Amino acid sequence: MTDFARTRALFHLPEDVVYLDGNSLGPLPLAARERVGRLMEKEWGELLIRGWTEAGWMESPARIGDRVGRLIGAGPGRVVMGDTLSIKVYQALAAALDLVPERRVVLSDHGNFPSDLHMAKGLIDSLGRGHELRLVAPEAVEAALDESVAVLMLTEVDYRTGRLHDMARLTRAAHAAGALTIWDLAHSAGALPIHLDAAGADFAVGCTYKFLNGGPGAPAFIYVAPRHVERVRPTLSGWLGHEAPFDFEPGYRPAPGITRMRVGTPPILGLAALDAALDVWEGISLEAVRARSVALSERFIAEVESRCPELELASPRSPAERGSQVSFRYADSYSFMSALIERGVIGDFRPPDVMRFGIAPLYLDAGDLVIAAGVMEEVLSERKWERPRGRRPEAAGG
Amino acid sequence: MTDFARTRALFHLPEDVVYLDGNSLGPLPLAARERVGRLMEKEWGELLIRGWTEAGWMESPARIGDRVGRLIGAGPGRVVMGDTLSIKVYQALAAALDLVPERRVVLSDHGNFPSDLHMAKGLIDSLGRGHELRLVAPEAVEAALDESVAVLMLTEVDYRTGRLHDMARLTRAAHAAGALTIWDLAHSAGALPIHLDAAGADFAVGCTYKFLNGGPGAPAFIYVAPRHVERVRPTLSGWLGHEAPFDFEPGYRPAPGITRMRVGTPPILGLAALDAALDVWEGISLEAVRARSVALSERFIAEVESRCPELELASPRSPAERGSQVSFRYADSYSFMSALIERGVIGDFRPPDVMRFGIAPLYLDAGDLVIAAGVMEEVLSERKWERPRGRRPEAAGG
Numbered sequence: 001m002t003d004f005a006r007t008r009a010l011f012h013l014p015e016d017v018v019y020l021d022g023n024s025l026g027p028l029p030l031a032a033r034e035r036v037g038r039l040m041e042k043e044w045g046e047l048l049i050r051g052w053t054e055a056g057w058m059e060s061p062a063r064i065g066d067r068v069g070r071l072i073g074a075g076p077g078r079v080v081m082g083d084t085l086s087i088k089v090y091q092a093l094a095a096a097l098d099l100v101p102e103r104r105v106v107l108s109d110h111g112n113f114p115s116d117l118h119m120a121k122g123l124i125d126s127l128g129r130g131h132e133l134r135l136v137a138p139e140a141v142e143a144a145l146d147e148s149v150a151v152l153m154l155t156e157v158d159y160r161t162g163r164l165h166d167m168a169r170l171t172r173a174a175h176a177a178g179a180l181t182i183w184d185l186a187h188s189a190g191a192l193p194i195h196l197d198a199a200g201a202d203f204a205v206g207c208t209y210k211f212l213n214g215g216p217g218a219p220a221f222i223y224v225a226p227r228h229v230e231r232v233r234p235t236l237s238g239w240l241g242h243e244a245p246f247d248f249e250p251g252y253r254p255a256p257g258i259t260r261m262r263v264g265t266p267p268i269l270g271l272a273a274l275d276a277a278l279d280v281w282e283g284i285s286l287e288a289v290r291a292r293s294v295a296l297s298e299r300f301i302a303e304v305e306s307r308c309p310e311l312e313l314a315s316p317r318s319p320a321e322r323g324s325q326v327s328f329r330y331a332d333s334y335s336f337m338s339a340l341i342e343r344g345v346i347g348d349f350r351p352p353d354v355m356r357f358g359i360a361p362l363y364l365d366a367g368d369l370v371i372a373a374g375v376m377e378e379v380l381s382e383r384k385w386e387r388p389r390g391r392r393p394e395a396a397g398g
Numbered sequence: 399m400t401d402f403a404r405t406r407a408l409f410h411l412p413e414d415v416v417y418l419d420g421n422s423l424g425p426l427p428l429a430a431r432e433r434v435g436r437l438m439e440k441e442w443g444e445l446l447i448r449g450w451t452e453a454g455w456m457e458s459p460a461r462i463g464d465r466v467g468r469l470i471g472a473g474p475g476r477v478v479m480g481d482t483l484s485i486k487v488y489q490a491l492a493a494a495l496d497l498v499p500e501r502r503v504v505l506s507d508h509g510n511f512p513s514d515l516h517m518a519k520g521l522i523d524s525l526g527r528g529h530e531l532r533l534v535a536p537e538a539v540e541a542a543l544d545e546s547v548a549v550l551m552l553t554e555v556d557y558r559t560g561r562l563h564d565m566a567r568l569t570r571a572a573h574a575a576g577a578l579t580i581w582d583l584a585h586s587a588g589a590l591p592i593h594l595d596a597a598g599a600d601f602a603v604g605c606t607y608k609f610l611n612g613g614p615g616a617p618a619f620i621y622v623a624p625r626h627v628e629r630v631r632p633t634l635s636g637w638l639g640h641e642a643p644f645d646f647e648p649g650y651r652p653a654p655g656i657t658r659m660r661v662g663t664p665p666i667l668g669l670a671a672l673d674a675a676l677d678v679w680e681g682i683s684l685e686a687v688r689a690r691s692v693a694l695s696e697r698f699i700a701e702v703e704s705r706c707p708e709l710e711l712a713s714p715r716s717p718a719e720r721g722s723q724v725s726f727r728y729a730d731s732y733s734f735m736s737a738l739i740e741r742g743v744i745g746d747f748r749p750p751d752v753m754r755f756g757i758a759p760l761y762l763d764a765g766d767l768v769i770a771a772g773v774m775e776e777v778l779s780e781r782k783w784e785r786p787r788g789r790r791p792e793a794a795g796g
Contacts, residue, residue, distance in 0.1 A: 012443045021447045028443040036667065037435060044613055045410045045426040048744060049419045057614055084662025086636035087485060094524060110648065115637030115662065118650040122635035126492060126524060135648065160646075209663070215442055216455055216666035237520035238484035239513030248558075248749060250508065250533065252516040264482025264513065265607070268614035269434065269667040346446060351646060 002288040007362040010280050011213070018368045018375075020347040023187060023325045023358030026213030026277070035276035036269060044268075051268075060275070061219070061266045062259065067278045068208065068221050071286065072185060073195035078223050080258045081208075081274070082266055085186060085220040087236070088205035089119045089153075091261060092222060094235035096151045096180045096203055097123075097131065099228060103150035104131050107179070109138040111158040116184055120153065138163060142170060145177040152179050156194070157187035157323030160350045162315040164192075164323045168199040175200065180228075186210060189221075191293065191324035191360075193286040196223055203228075211324065211360060212281075214274035222261045229257055238263030280362060292361035294319040297326050299366055300357065303373035304328065308380050314354050325358045332383075339379045345372045400686040405760040408678050409611070416766045416773075418745040421585060421723045421756030424611030424675070433674035434667060442666075449666075458673070459617075459664045460657065465676045466606065466619050469684065470583060471593035476621050478656045479606075479672070480664055483584060483618040485634070486603035487517045487551075489659060490620060492633035494549045494578045494601055495521075495529065497626060501548035502529050505577070507536040509556040514582055518551065536561060540568060543575040550577050554592070555585035555721030558748045560713040562590075562721045566597040573598065578626075584608060587619075589691065589722035589758075591684040594621055601626075609722065609758060610679075612672035620659045627655055636661030678760060690759035692717040695724050697764050698755065701771035702726065706778050712752050723756045730781075737777045743770045 012028040013019060019027055043055040052058045065079035072079070083091075093106065106120050117133065124131040136144045138158065145152065152174040156165050167183060174181045180202040188194055190211030196204050204223040208214035224232060234254055239245045240262040243253040254260035297319065304311060304326075314327035330336050330353065337349040347357040357372070410426040411417060417425055441453040450456045463477035470477070480486075491504065504518055515531065522529040534542045536556065543550065550572040554563050565581060572579045578600040586592055588609030594602050602621040606612035622630060632652055637643045638660040641651040652658035696717065702709060702724075712725035728734050728751065735747040745755040755770070 012439075014444050014446070017446070019446060025442075025447045025449075027446060028438060033435070033438045033443075036438060037431070040426060040431045040434060040613075040671075041410075044423075045431075046412050048412070048415070048417060048425060049423045049746065050739075050744075051423075051614060083481065083485065084636070086662035087481065087634065090634060113637075114640070114643075114646050114648055114650075117648055118635045118637060118640065121650055122633045125631070126633045128525070128527065207663070215438075216449060217664045217668075219665070220662070233523070235520045235524045236485065236488060237516045238482070239511075239516060242512070242516065245512075246749075248512050250512055250515055252512075252519055264484035264618070265605070266615045267617070267665050267668050269671055270665050271615075273438075273667055341448075346448075348447065351644075 002284055004292060004361055004365065007280055007284070008365070011363045013363060017344045017346060018372045020345065020357040020372060022213070022360035023210050023356065024348055025209055025216055026211060026360065027363060029213050029277045029280050031276040031279050032215060032273040036272050039269065039272040057266070057268050060268070060271050061262055064271055064275055064278065065221055065258070068189070068212070069223070071281060072189055072204065072223070073193070073197055074223050075197055077257055078226060079221050080261050081219045081221050081271060082262055083220055085184070085205055085207040086115045086119050088220045088222045089116050089182070089184065090123055091234070091236050092182045092203040092205050093120055093123055093151060093153060095224070095232045096182055097127070098233055099231060100150040100180055103148060105148045106131060106133050106151050106153055107141065107144055107149045108133065108135055108153045109141055110135050111138045111160065111163060112153070112155050113159050113184065113186065116153065116155060138165065142173050145173050145179060147178060149177055149179040151182060153182040155184040155186060157191065159187055160314070160354050160356070161327050162323045162325040164321050167194070167201065171199045171201055187323050187325065192290045201225065208274050212274070213277040215270065215277070218270050218274045219267055224258055224261060229260070232260060234260050236263045240264060240266070289361050293324040293359050296361060296364060296366060296369055297322065297324070297359045300326055300359065300369040300373065303370055304376060307373050307377035310380060324360065325356055327354050327356045329353050330355065336379060340375060343375050343379070345375045400682055402690060402759055402763065405678060405682070406763070409761045411761060415742045415744060416770045418743065418755040418770060420611070420758035421608050421754065422746055423607055423614055424609060424758065425761060427611055427675045427678050429677050430613060430671040430674040434670050437667065437670040455664070455666050458666070458669050459660055462669055462673055462676065463619060463656070466587070466610070467621070469679060470587055470602065470621070471591070471595055472621050473595055475655055476624060477619050478659050479617045479619050479669060480660055481618055483582070483603060483605040484513045484517050486618045486620045487514050487582065488521055489632070489634050490580045490601040490603050491518055491521055491549060491551060493622070493630040494580055495525070496631055497629060498548040498578055501546060503546040504529060504531050504549050504551055505539065505542055505547045506531065506533055506551045507539055508533050509536045509558065509561060510551070510553050511557050511582065511584065514551065514553060536563065540571050543571050543577060545576060547572070547575055547577040549580060551580040553582035553584060555589065557585055558712070558752050558754070559725050560721045560723040562719050565592070565599065569597045569599055585721050585723070590688045599623065606672050610672070611675040613668065613675070616668050616672045617665055622656055622659060627658070630658060632658050634661045638662060638664070687759050691722040691757050694759060694762060694764060694767055695720065695722070695757050698724055698757065698767040698771065701768055702774060705771050705775035708778060722758065723754055725752050725754045727751045728753060734777060738773060741773050741777070743773045
């Protein structure tokens, strides 16, 4: 049984703050401060260049990749760390399109994170081979899978609404249509159980600064299914994806396995913070995290809806269709959220009218959410004279 | 007048070590430890998500880019930080080839760092438009500039030998031939005066963990000349290169200026360490650094050649043709270097037979180099019985 009082104590949580933005940036794990300090003093400071071998820096993207893999249902040797999520999207899509050369459509949905779509478009333009980025509504994805689709590229949990795709089902449907899948796990890694291997996912990517609490700009990860990896021809063919980087050959030979998805010199400070953040996950069951996330989210929705009927739930009402965040719509979400933040309830705003509240069971409890709902009610009651209830600018209906 | 005793005191240098590998990884600036600790405790810990705006994280790639710009002869707004050097090579080359669509040759030399060549090859294969990566000897570059060359892509200082290209002259020659230039400054930024703007360079890229002492895996930089930047269509079109990233539009619109070369969420821990490392450079004249580097290098060569006649200078003898490192060839360089490192003289080995010694004036003085030469003599004298003088495996002649 997971002891969430114990995990909460492993984080630095500022006084007088209820932190509901861990879906954007997780809080500081206490161990990270110490771990990075030790890295700088004992490894960089004392070992200097020898840190690459003697402190294991060079292998850390693979070692830490395996640690992340355990949290996303990926066996050892299938995940490696590096770069940013946007770069990893590019890398995965370039590899996937190369594996399905006869098809031309990249299928995604309107709810995908814009950077994923931008990177796909940048790659498509660069390839110049007539690929098309086709966007449909999230609920229309399955029906849009036809024989033109090379790659189905989705973010499992919608960054705005928290709407959760059914990874196993959509992966099966994509495969039935002859397409490969790329799953962006930005809002699901550390938030709910993921079973990449079991779902038969082809590629997956994600960041580690949200529910994994790796710190601002922490390194991203990429997963490649073992049945594909030896056929992947890396487009971002950097030296650390080379079979023998320290032979310094002019010609590129991809390393065996997931190592070929490495590119350049890894960000060791960021990896050290992430490594410490992952210590918090030792012995944690994602099923327990999920159960608690659902319970906390249900409680939060109930509290907010009873106290603040002016707010409209923007997330799916069914917990089964929701990730680990709760979003509400309101006419004046931006200034409403600003007022909450001023009072120490930290969520965030996404245009046009969405307020997001991340539910991170490792360090949140029901008391936090009741406090948050109370502050929301308070802010709302002070504004009622400012804005007639229920009125909303037309532009805010999307 | 630059006070190098003062700058030396700004670094942590382990006892009993002469550190001649700052061309691979610079030592720990004392301020970096404190700066990263403060970032973690006060910014990540207390501000949480608000750090992106209130602590200036979001703007730091541009702000720090300007600081690096001052050290490489680039005006404000022409350099931005992010990613790794390999990614920045890809980004620059993709942009440059797009600007010269009618030509097909990327010209480089055999001395270029393999990852630059690998990334170029990966891009060329991805483009599939018949581009050719043409490699010539370093001294044959100028003569190889003909009307087929789209881009001249060179590393200014050869990572193995320290051989220094003439940036101004080769840039002029490239332009005369109708080609654009990409300069990799990995081994020159912080090592010698660079005048990107004055030389008319088109693109430049570099890393910050060598002579700039930013720490293991510190972020890379990219420079784009203002006359090109508004025409650059970023292939790695990530959200932070978007004109309005927080509008979360599905379509990509490149940001004005150098900002469009940003890709994903920046690595804030690494940027903080680098920012502190750049404090050391405040008030430092690169001309003074260069003069001291030449004096130290000349002294080191003289000491080594007089004490260790078995070693052959692999770097150009003329200081004007050399960066800030001195390399020697020896039959058994690998185990020779291992023996030096065991005795606290830290340089490194590059195949097939090169020992590299980085000369970093900020924290090295003549005494260090005399000690190093003495240890080299000692190691050599203990090995003479093992290996007849001058004998060398045939493979080691390259």
